[in-house]
Amino acid sequence: MVQEAKALDIVELVEQAVAKHGARRDAVIPILNEINQAFGYIPTAALPEIRRRIHAPAEGVFLADSHLYSAASFYQLFSLKPLGRHVIRFCESAPCHVMGGRQVIQALQNELGLEIGETSQDGKWSLLTTSCLGVCGVGPVFLVDDDIYGNVTSDQVPEILARYK
Amino acid sequence: MKKKIRSLEDLNRFREKAFEAKQRQTHLGNVxxxxxxxxxxxxxxxxDTLKxxxxQVDDDHLNEVIVSQTGCIGLCGHEPIVEVITADTSKVTYGHVTPEVARRILREHVLGGKVLEAFVVEV
Amino acid sequence: MISLTINGQTLDVPENTTVLKAAEQAGIVIPTLCNHKDLTPYGGCRLCSVDIQGLRLPATACTMLVAPGMIVRTESPALTRYRRTILELLLVRFYDAGYTHSNGSPTIDSQFAYWVNYYGIDMKSTMAQKPFRLIDSDPNPFIWVDKNKCIMCTRCVRACAEVQCRFVWTQAYRGYDLRIVAGADTTMLQARCESCGACVAHCPTGALDNKMSVKLGPPDRLVTTTCSYCGVGCQLDLNIKDDVPGGRVLRVTSNAKAPINGDHLCVKGRYGYDFIQSPNRLKQPCVRKYLLDGTARPHNRGSWVEVDWDTALDFAARGLRNARDQYGVHSIGLLTSGRCLNEENYLMNKLARQLLGTNNIDCCERVSHASVVDGLESGLGLNAPSNSLDDVANEAKSILMIGTNTSEQHPIFGVKLRRAVLWRGCKLVVAHPDFINMSEYAALRLVHRPGTEAALVNGLMHIILKNGWEDRTFIEKYTTGFQDFESCLDKFTPEYVAQQSGLDETSLQHAAEILATNRPMAIVWGIDLANYPAARRNVLSLINLQLLLGNFGVPGGGVIPLRTQNNTQGACDMGGHPSYYPGYQPVDSDATRKKFEAAWGKGLPTRPGLTATQMMSAAAEGRLRALFILGEDLVAGASNGSHIQRGLHNCDFVVHMAAFDSETSRHADVLLPGVTFAEKTGTFTNTERRIQMVHQAIAPQGNARPDWLALTELSRHLRRNNGDGDYSDWDYHDTSQIMTEIAALTPIYAGISHERLEQITCLQWPVKNLSHPGTPMLSMEHFAGGRGRFTRIEAAEADS
Amino acid sequence: MKVIRSMVLVSVDQASLERGAEEVFHKFLEEIDEFGLSDKIAVSTIRDVGLRDDIPLVIVYPDAAVYGPVRLEDVHTIVEEHLYKGNIVPHLLALMRELAPEIAWTRDRRGTLPIEKRIVLERAGIVNPESIEDYILNDGFQALGKALTQMTPAEVIAEIDKSGLQGRGGAGFPTGRKWSFVASTPGSPKYVICNADESEPGTFKDRLILEGDPFSIVEAMTIAGYAIGAHEGYIYIRGEYPRAYHLIENAIHQAEMLGLLGDHIFGTDYSFHIHPHAGAGAYICGEETALIESLEGKRGMPRPRPPYPTTYGLFGKPTVVNNVETLANVPPILRNGAVWYREVGSPKSTGTKVYTILGNVNFTGLIEVPMGITLREVIDIYGKGMRNGKKLKLVQTGGSSGTIVPAKLQDTPLDFDSFRNAGVSLGSGALLVCDEDTCVVDLAKVILRFFRNECCGKCTPCRIGTLRLYEIINQISEGKAVLSDLEVMQNISEAMSEVSNCGLGQTASTALRDILKYFREEVEMHIIDKVCPVGVCPIAKHESELMQKAG
Known part of the structure; x- marks a missing residue:
């Protein structure tokens, strides 16, 4: 089962993130980033909390939930729904593809029994793709959470996945 | 609190000090x-290689070995890359250094003075 | 001016003009979908791409500003090819389920369909072959959402943000997955939609539509008229279908050319039109059974009997005459209506003074508004706002808003102020005991204890004087009574005022600083201020504040009392006032009276009559015996309803003319079915003295009659002998005739005629003659004696 | 480091081979070895030299001397006289006429053979990126000190202008001119933005600089700030580079501690603050106006241009946006002078260029070479040749938004001008080398999928165009397309490149366009014959399944 964030945690976290990055319009993306990092996704309930703390008509800053939703849904590293405990992001850009990525993503799909974009029933894995991660010199490449794996062959996939509980 | 640099002269003095510190390290026979x-x-x-x-440094009490890091040099095809700088030999660059190879480098090159030719990368 | 060439045609346009606008000026049409004149350019649809010499790639005409010597070509085979490709691409993600779209045009084509057709593309065969999203996907009661027709032009997003300042719609996700969502992908109402329909008005495809009428098809004709809800005076288009005799209102749409509101309307104006054809409308005159029986009036006035107009009017006339004959002219009272036409209010004034011989005439709204109007009169010698709405919205650097929930009561003006705050940084100070919508836009909120307004304002002035922020030159040149006034502020120290009002001293200091240092500053107040016990005093304090800061006679300054009803201003202007003939000509001035006596061919009463409030007391005490109430539900509209009910109950004879049955008509003896604004032609005067046409769109419902016509008929029943003045007759065939009479007798309306209003659409009084352009801002010369008067306001605690 | 001085190309087209080219090739290897020149001279082959009779042809770089016909016995002379002594052998030269256009490119090229010359990467992989001592030890902050204490802002701009430094983000706009625009634009405050949202697939030069030499960017941004009169700088680092973000944060902190950043830098009145900012995954934010929107906390959607950021940038103020690599050139220029810098590279494209070499080569990685190197040189010298001895089919230059260069064009020098003339984009410097096992339909599919996913959606041609192109290429790869689809693709592609709002849409179909230009036959085979010649596309599988069933 995928875990959803709790209301109290959300308020606390938003408070911290706003304190850290400033109650400013241009701090919105770093703040969303903190929340995404902490929960693995951005709970919609966090948006009004952020808005309340940044909206400041006296300083000419007007913010609505729609602004935040709009920004949060734009960026690929943010998710608006809960993901699995471990998130795999496979680079599907041309260099990795040319260097053998096609076989590796197939191996990942087979091993996990997931299509791209899916989260496993038990909430352990989410299999996503990403655009270039900038380590093309060691392609094919994928990320498991924050760990990056390069020069991957399909044979290595089971061993790498086994490292995660 | 470090002293602030207030002029080019300050900068150059700082640089000399840094240079001396580095010299001292190599003179002491450190690797x-x-x-x-x-x-x-x-x-x-x-x-994994770094670990x-x-x-190995801890286990063998290799106090004179200074482990440090650098950025990427652009030889992606050879990663992971490890460089060994000793006072007597100049810099040796190794490529494809797995943990196993790393241990061998410490044992054979750093302690034994023998360069592992098979893993040397020409730069 | 910048000179450029478009399609070989050389033209001069002002700086910062876009190529698109420049082309428009030259009569060259460039196709576009995402552009709209009210909205900031977006450059998204790319349909308006044109060739500009020297640029590697075509540029979008909607975003590209003109430059000297620029050479533009708006058509080429390549451009046509790109445009066709763009439209074909849009159709890949477009599905029309086939229902007729309803955005106000008599031809069904949406803007999108128009261009698709123009470039020779067959929509049906090119578009998606089945819907890919839910049709009618939002539960909003007024706005229909069909995202199958969305082309991501974002006009709705921009309209909601820039026009309504509400930020309901937004773009979410990106690329091929891009979609327009409300709020955080919720329903519109959850995203705090106010259902103003601006998004519908700006949608070029019909993805957003009017839910109440989405499948009703196009209208047969459009009738542009003035909204009847509030004092802002928006214009709108009634969409009329002539499939029943006299026609019916299909829907309301906005009209881009409307002088005040353009393509913008509020939820009431756009969607609150069903009352026009409501089954609850009064359709037949009624009289109480006892009148027909010729028996005594029962306690509860007995039951209603439907009669013909002649019978009803006869009873009405008889009742009024009886009271006059039995108890004298002062026993009759007339209440005019801020909902009715200027022409009708004028007739009421004429009826009272000429035919009945009484000055007991007042505007219904004065029951609640009297003190405010009095304050204005005694401080400034004015009976109207000094500045216009747009002037405040566009020029004021700061605004004090007090006693008004503007975005509820005067939505379009509220939104104009939101825009002032959002898009040009105007500082808004909202003094209101509640957290109202405008509070969200306020630079500072003052949550004071109700009833301490005067203390609060005095406190602000105390701080202003202490800091030397007052305008000495203005005070000397344009005011009287400052010396005497000044000392009354002494005791209103921040500590004292804080303690009185429940505000903290910092807020007071802050408020004073914002208002005094961001000039011109405008003050906007509304009905809530009048509802406070000491309304007159509050108004005088606010006038003091503006005199102190020299905020009169400047654009963006002044005082804006917001009139609740669409024509409260006009009703007062037209002599719906115990002391004034039309145009604030005093009844106790011999010269004026003589003028009207000559015109109406009749001797007129010399003393001012009773105000509405006084009439109610007089009725309760049995001094006032007969009442003629036009248009209003007095009981529901007033803050002191029980007082009014007592008065009405006590009255011997009450005639009520209205479109609907109400609490007030329960107390009536004769009930005349009036009509709504959609069924008559004439004029309204909005809260900023702007006179606009109202156009009849459909025939009166049932046997109802326009009020002016009923009054004209009534005059026949009342009149015993014709006078021989120029205007003593009541032979009105239409309201334009009445306006001609008004203009002749009312200097501030001298330049008004229906004919002229059809051309100019609106004029702000004073309009001195037929070539006078009107007066958007009253300058000092319009004040009584050319000077404003400071008034000592002492009491703060214990309002009397 | 191995220093290649010259390069010898032997023509190996069918006709040349028939006349002994292979022997000539081997003879060169022998002779060069004989003279002890093997690690200074590279020998390679060239396939397409056009129809001519003076073959085998031998071209010697960097002199671009073309010898022909070269007989076995001439080799010794050429090696001894030309390669060893440095004198061209006139009597063996080929006639100038009749050169294939691809070779003609090389005739104009003069100067030294491109060898690795590290300017922007001078410290990457050498110094400890977490240590400001290491940076200062390696000439760090000398340029900033010089600028702040010895130069006026105008002089700094003049020096950058004189160096001829062009933006390395892809467009190649002169940096000095951009700075002087902003310096002279009224309005304040002004901002410096370092565009470190390096997202072009196959490009990681900026990451290398940020991770290997973060202090140089701090120093360069401060210099830029001083030059244009800004006191705030933002560095927008893509979210996928957490390590770079961490190292930059550390560099900012350390520089502030030493008074080399922050208030009163170098004890002068000049103050400058840098704010690191992490992106959150959007290729489009590499576009400077989208980046600015994103910095302001909004969706990264490009603004209409004009106005350009130089007049209406961050928070509506005049703003310089420079790419990481561009900025990394700034300290060395100020340290060594514009004259020194101009000597590197070609006259119109000064300085070096960083390339990343990827794909089916023996060695992947990154090099920094003077402008003007050819693809062949890159592949043979630095890529150590094709992997598994396969044949080169094509190179995609400049990342996914870049052009496809077929093997026959591999002698075009890589500099801004030549590339522009050849309709090829240099872009980010990514060179994706593809061998004969690459199916162009499959490659196009991956590239178009990338743009479909990364398009911001603002403008019609790009939003639906990328979607449609991806759908159609998928159909082609599945054998479900018809020939007229190619025309549809071409129409969409044309509209996209002409009237899209920003560079993304304008270049999204570049690769497709080139593929249809150079490899149309292969694409048509998918459609008409329902065959993927390389055997990568689903139809191939489909076919083989059918075959199996039949068998």
């Missing part, structure tokens, strides 16, 4: 083992 820790290197397993080196 520098530098792991290339760019993202490419990390993706290729440089953290192995540190483990």
């Amino acid at each position: 520098q083992v530098i792991v290339s820790l760019g993202s490419c290197g990390i993706a290729a397993g440089a953290f 192995a080196i540190q483990q």
Whole structure:
């Protein structure tokens, strides 16, 4: 089962993130980033909390939930729904593809029994793709959470996945 | 609190001091083992390599070995890359350094003085 | 001016003009979908791409500003090819389920369909072959959402943000997955939609539509008229279908050319039109059974009997005459209506003074508004706002808003102020005991204890004087009574005022600083201020504040009392006032009276009559015996309803003319079915003295009659002998005739005629003659004696 | 480091081979070895030299001397006289006429053979990126000190202008001119933005600089700030580079501690603050106006241009946006002078260029070479040749938004001008080398999928165009397309490149366009014959399944 964030945690976290990055319009993306990092996704309930703390008509800053939703849904590293405990992001850009990525993503799909974009029933894995991660010199490449794996062959996939509980 | 640099002269004095400190290190006969820790290197397993080196340094009490890091040099095809700088020989760059190879480098090159030709990368 | 060439045609346009606008000026049409004149350019649809010499790639005409010597070509085979490709691409993600779209045009084509057709593309065969999203996907009661027709032009997003300042719609996700969502992908109402329909008005495809009428098809004709809800005076288009005799209102749409509101309307104006054809409308005159029986009036006035107009009017006339004959002219009272036409209010004034011989005439709204109007009169010698709405919205650097929930009561003006705050940084100070919508836009909120307004304002002035922020030159040149006034502020120290009002001293200091240092500053107040016990005093304090800061006679300054009803201003202007003939000509001035006596061919009463409030007391005490109430539900509209009910109950004879049955008509003896604004032609005067046409769109419902016509008929029943003045007759065939009479007798309306209003659409009084352009801002010369008067306001605690 | 001085190309087209080219090739290897020149001279082959009779042809770089016909016995002379002594052998030269256009490119090229010359990467992989001592030890902050204490802002701009430094983000706009625009634009405050949202697939030069030499960017941004009169700088680092973000944060902190950043830098009145900012995954934010929107906390959607950021940038103020690599050139220029810098590279494209070499080569990685190197040189010298001895089919230059260069064009020098003339984009410097096992339909599919996913959606041609192109290429790869689809693709592609709002849409179909230009036959085979010649596309699988069933 995928875990959803709790209301109290959300308020606390938003408070911290706003304190850290400033109650400013241009701090919105770093703040969303903190929340995404902490929960693995951005709970919609966090948006009004952020808005309340940044909206400041006296300083000419007007913010609505729609602004935040709009920004949060734009960026690929943010998710608006809960993901699995471990998130795999496979680079599907041309260099990795040319260097053998096609076989590796197939191996990942087979091993996990997931299509791209899916989260496993038990909430352990989410299999996503990403655009270039900038380590093309060691392609094919994928990320498991924050760990990056390069020069991957399909044979290595089971061993790498086994490292995660 | 470090003293602030207020002029080019300050900067050059700072530089001289840094140079002397570095000189002192090599004069003392220390060996520098530098792991290339760019993202490419990390993706290729440089953290595992670094861990192995540190483990070995601890286990064998290699006090004169200074382990440090550098960025990526652009030789992605050879990652993970480890450089060994000793006072007598100049810099040797190794490529494809797995934890196993790293341990061998420490044992054979750093302690034994024998360069592992098979893993040397020409730069 | 910048000179450029478009399609070989050389033209001069002002700086910062876009190529698109420049082309428009030259009569060259460039296709576009995402552009709209009210909205900031977006450059998204790319349909308006044109060739500009020297640029590697075509540029979008909607975003590209003109430059000297620029050479533009708006058509080429390549451009046509790109445009066709763009439209074909849009159709890949477009599905029309086939229902007729309803955005106000008599031809069904949406703007999108027009261009698709123009470039020779067959929509049906090119578009998606089945819907890919839910049709009618939002539960909003007024706005229909069909995202199958969305082309991501974002006009709705921009309209909601820039026009309504509400930020309901937004773009979410990106690329091929891009979609327009409300709020955080919720329903519109959850995203705090106010259902103003601006998004519908700006949608070029019909993805957003009017839910109440989405499948009703196009209208047969459009009738542009003035909204009847509030004092802002928006214009709108009634969409009329002539499939029943006299026609019916299909829907309301906005009209881009409307002088005040353009393509913008509020939820009431756009969607609150069903009352026009409501089954509850009064359709037949009624009289109480006892009148027909010729028996005594029962306690509860007995039951209603439907009668013909002649019978009803006869009873009405008889009742009024009886009271006059029995108890004298002062026993009759007339209440005019801020909902009715200027022409009708004028007739009421004429009826009272000429035919009945009484000055007991007042505007219904004065029951609640009297003190405010009095304050204005005694401080400034004015009976109207000094500045216009747009002037405040566009020029004021700061605004004090007090006693008004503007975005509820005067939505379009509220939104104009939101825009002032959002898009040009105007500082808004909202003094209101509640957290109202405008509070969200306020630079500072003052949550004071109700009833301490005067203390609060005095406190602000105390701080202003202490800091030397007052305008000495203005005070000397344009005011009287400052010396005497000044000392009354002494005791209103921040500590004292804080303690009185429940505000903290910092807020007071802050408020004073914002208002005094961001000039011109405008003050906007509304009905809530009048509802406070000491309304007159509050108004005088606010006038003091503006005199102190020299905020009169400047654009963006002044005082804006917001009139609740669409024509409260006009009703007062037209002599719906115990002391004034039309145009604030005093009844106790011999010269004026003589003028009207000559015109109406009749001797007129010399003393001012009773105000509405006084009439109610007089009725309760049995001094006032007969009442004629036009248009209003007095009981529901007033803050002191029980007082009014007592008065009405006590009255011997009450005639009520209205479109609907109400609490007030329960107390009536004769009930005349009036009509709504959609069924008559004439004029309204909005809260900023702007006179606009109202156009009849459909025939009166049932047997109802326009009020002016009923009054004209009534005059026949009342009149015993014709006078021989120029205007003593009541032979009105239409309201334009009445306006001609008004203009002749009312200097501030001298330049008004229906004919002229059809051309100019609106004029702000004073309009001195037929070539006078009107007066958007009253300058000092319009004040009584050319000077404003400071008034000492002492009491703060214990309002009397 | 191995220093290649010259390069010898032997023509190996069918006709040349028939006349002994292979022997000539081997003879060169022998002779060069004989003279002890093996690690200074590279020998390679060239396939397409056009129809001519003076073959085998031998071209010697960097002199671009073309010898022909070269007989076995001439080799010794050429090696001894030309390669060893440095004198061209006139009597063996080929006639100038009749050169194939691809070779003609090389005739104009003069100067030294491109060898690795590290300017922007001078410290990457050498110094400890976490240590400001290491940076200062390696000439760090000398340029900033010089600028702040010895130069006026105008002089700094003049020096950058004189160096001829062009933006390395892809467009190649002169940096000095951009700075002087902003310096002279009224309005304040002004901002410096370092565009470190390096997202072009196959490009990681900026990451290398940020991870290997973060202090140089701090120093360069401060210099830029001083030059244009800004006191705030933002560095927008893509979210996928957490390590770079961490190292930059550390560099900012350390520089502030030493008074080399922050208030009163170098004890002068000049103050400059840098704010690191992490992106969150959007290729489009590499576009400077989208980046600015994103910095302001909004969706990264490009603004209409004009106005350009130089007049209406961050928070509506005049703003310089420079790419990481561009900025990394700034300290060395100020340290060594514009004259020194101009000597590197070609006259119109000064300085070096960083390339990343990827794909089916023996060695992947990154090099920094003077402008003007050819693809062949890159592949043979630095890529160590094709992997598994396969044949080169094509190179995609400049990342996914870049052009496809077929093997026959591999002698075009890589500099801004030549590339522009050849309709090829240099872009980010990514060179994706593809061998004969690459199916162009499959490659196009991956590239178009990338743009479909990364398009921001603002403008019609790009939003639906990328979607449609991806759908159609998928159909082609599945054998479900018809020939007229190619025309549809071409129409969409044309509209996209002409009237899209920003560079993304304008270049999204570049690769497709080139593929249809150079490899149309292969694409048509998918459609008409329902065959993927390379055997990568689903139809191939489909076919083989059918075959199996039949068998």
